[in-house]
Amino acid sequence: MSTAMMLAIVILLPLLLFGWQFRSVRAGWWHRFPTQAEYLTRYPDIAASARAHCVHCGSAEILDTGVFGPTSTWRLHCCERCKNPLWRSTSP
Ligand SMILES: [Zn+2]
Numbered sequence: 001m002s003t004a005m006m007l008a009i010v011i012l013l014p015l016l017l018f019g020w021q022f023r024s025v026r027a028g029w030w031h032r033f034p035t036q037a038e039y040l041t042r043y044p045d046i047a048a049s050a051r052a053h054c055v056h057c058g059s060a061e062i063l064d065t066g067v068f069g070p071t072s073t074w075r076l077h078c079c080e081r082c083k084n085p086l087w088r089s090t091s092p
Pocket residue numbers: 054055056057058059079080081082083084
Protein backbone atom coordinates (compact mmCIF):
# COMPACT_ATOMS: atom_id res chain seq x y z
CA MET A 1 0.00 0.00 0.00
CA SER A 2 1.37 3.39 -0.96
CA THR A 3 1.83 6.25 1.47
CA ALA A 4 -0.65 8.41 -0.41
CA MET A 5 -3.30 5.69 -0.12
CA MET A 6 -2.61 5.26 3.60
CA LEU A 7 -2.85 9.00 4.06
CA ALA A 8 -6.12 9.11 2.14
CA ILE A 9 -7.60 6.39 4.38
CA VAL A 10 -6.35 8.07 7.57
CA ILE A 11 -7.93 11.37 6.51
CA LEU A 12 -11.09 10.12 4.77
CA LEU A 13 -12.20 7.48 7.27
CA PRO A 14 -12.78 9.88 10.19
CA LEU A 15 -14.53 12.29 7.78
CA LEU A 16 -16.86 9.51 6.59
CA LEU A 17 -17.55 8.37 10.14
CA PHE A 18 -18.19 11.94 11.23
CA GLY A 19 -20.55 12.47 8.28
CA TRP A 20 -22.43 9.28 9.09
CA GLN A 21 -22.73 10.28 12.76
CA PHE A 22 -23.92 13.71 11.74
CA ARG A 23 -26.61 12.11 9.54
CA SER A 24 -27.85 9.80 12.29
CA VAL A 25 -27.95 12.67 14.77
CA ARG A 26 -30.02 14.70 12.29
CA ALA A 27 -32.23 11.66 11.62
CA GLY A 28 -32.90 11.23 15.34
CA TRP A 29 -33.62 14.91 15.64
CA TRP A 30 -36.01 14.78 12.66
CA HIS A 31 -37.88 11.74 14.02
CA ARG A 32 -38.74 13.68 17.19
CA PHE A 33 -41.16 15.81 15.20
CA PRO A 34 -44.69 14.54 14.60
CA THR A 35 -46.05 13.73 11.16
CA GLN A 36 -48.72 16.10 9.86
CA ALA A 37 -51.47 13.63 10.92
CA GLU A 38 -49.97 13.42 14.43
CA TYR A 39 -49.65 17.19 14.58
CA LEU A 40 -53.33 17.63 13.68
CA THR A 41 -54.38 14.95 16.20
CA ARG A 42 -52.34 16.67 18.88
CA TYR A 43 -53.94 20.06 18.21
CA PRO A 44 -57.63 19.51 17.39
CA ASP A 45 -58.22 23.28 17.07
CA ILE A 46 -55.82 23.38 14.14
CA ALA A 47 -57.40 20.28 12.55
CA ALA A 48 -60.82 21.94 12.81
CA SER A 49 -59.68 25.09 10.98
CA ALA A 50 -59.57 25.32 7.17
CA ARG A 51 -55.75 25.43 6.92
CA ALA A 52 -53.04 23.82 9.02
CA HIS A 53 -51.24 26.59 10.87
CA CYS A 54 -48.57 27.21 13.47
CA VAL A 55 -49.45 26.23 17.02
CA HIS A 56 -47.04 28.87 18.39
CA CYS A 57 -48.08 32.06 16.58
CA GLY A 58 -51.11 31.06 14.47
CA SER A 59 -49.49 31.85 11.12
CA ALA A 60 -50.68 29.75 8.17
CA GLU A 61 -47.47 30.41 6.22
CA ILE A 62 -45.65 27.07 6.45
CA LEU A 63 -42.19 26.68 4.97
CA ASP A 64 -41.28 23.26 3.52
CA THR A 65 -37.55 22.65 4.05
CA GLY A 66 -35.26 19.68 3.34
CA VAL A 67 -33.36 18.13 6.27
CA PHE A 68 -30.21 17.39 4.20
CA GLY A 69 -30.49 20.31 1.76
CA PRO A 70 -33.17 21.62 -0.59
CA THR A 71 -33.63 18.36 -2.53
CA SER A 72 -33.73 16.08 0.54
CA THR A 73 -36.69 13.68 0.61
CA TRP A 74 -36.90 14.19 4.37
CA ARG A 75 -38.93 17.36 4.81
CA LEU A 76 -39.48 19.53 7.83
CA HIS A 77 -42.35 22.00 7.80
CA CYS A 78 -41.54 25.15 9.74
CA CYS A 79 -43.52 28.25 10.51
CA GLU A 80 -42.58 31.07 8.15
CA ARG A 81 -43.17 33.73 10.79
CA CYS A 82 -41.73 32.35 14.07
CA LYS A 83 -39.45 29.69 12.44
CA ASN A 84 -40.60 26.93 14.81
CA PRO A 85 -40.47 23.42 13.27
CA LEU A 86 -44.00 21.96 13.21
CA TRP A 87 -44.12 18.56 11.50
CA ARG A 88 -42.10 16.21 9.33
CA SER A 89 -42.89 14.45 6.08
CA THR A 90 -41.17 12.55 3.29
CA SER A 91 -41.37 13.36 -0.39
CA PRO A 92 -41.14 10.58 -3.00
ZN1 LIG B 1 -45.33 30.38 14.12
